[in-house]
Amino acid sequence: MASGAGAAASPIVLVAAGGLGREVLALLRAAGEDVAGFLDDSPALRGASVDGAPVLGGVAHIATLPDVRVLVCAGQGSARAALVARLAEAGVGEARWARAIHPGVEVPAGCVVGPGAIMLAGVVLTASVTVGAHVVAMPQATLTHDVVVEDFATLCAGATLGGGVVVGRAAYVGMNASVRQGVRVGVGAVLGMGGALLRDLPDGETWVGVPARPLGAASAGRHRAASVTIPELEDAGLADAGLAQAALLVDLAAPTNLALPDESGGLDAPTEPAGVAASDGRGGGA
């Protein structure tokens, strides 16, 4: 069931009209939610309609919509963190973050799902699972007992987490990757699609393969070269920072009122919000 943390009847505005945003739009419509439209800074989307939903304006337009609930739909955790920080600065309080949980996804008693979380069809939560704020779990992601997924993390389609796994803040677990029970994926780390992680993945690193190992230095360089650009980082003279480092830096700037559990959300885009490159080397289309 899709749900919001704010007033039940208020419409929802989706931020970032990319692939994930369109998936969330479809989910919310199917659940009978009132979606007012998108906010997206992309000039190409000004006045456009995306899958029948109007693009109401850029992200700053939120200032004119004080009563809507808000859901950030950027596919990358670092981008979601940057957008959440901007929206919080614009006055979006914690009670206004919506959630989008597919009607077929069960959240058993004892599991906690943070504000701004998105769970697409087929996501499984078994027992005592804690999902942070603005986490995205794509189709068929499986979170087994005692898993903790920290704020802004992304679990791509088919990702499977064994019991007690911890996925760090803004980390990214690629399609059909598996994480052995009790293992930690570091803050801002990336586990490539199809990887099998047998031991802790350090913060900010990218590992691939079966068993998963660090991506080679040359390849890692290419990966960094294709990293996101985020206005806050550019302002700070850090536009060339690597994706993982960017995630870390943005997270440091993110609001601190999104901690779990009581206070409290794939690379998708054909279009991402302005300031976020459509391609960062993790792949396209969710």
Ligand SMILES: CC(C)(COP(=O)(O)OP(=O)(O)OC[C@H]1O[C@@H](n2cnc3c(N)ncnc32)[C@H](O)[C@@H]1OP(=O)(O)O)[C@@H](O)C(=O)NCCC(=O)NCCS
């Ligand atoms: C791990 C990942 C982030 C690396 O991206 P990248 O830095 O652009 O890497 P490249 O495509 O340049 O590949 C670099 C090297 O790593 C290898 N490689 C890349 N991804 C790999 C993976 N998942 N498993 C094994 N090897 C991988 C490539 O074969 C290449 O090897 P080479 O240097 O020997 O030729 C990316 O491949 C990935 O897995 N992304 C996740 C995609 C996903 O799940 N998308 C979901 C969309 S909803």
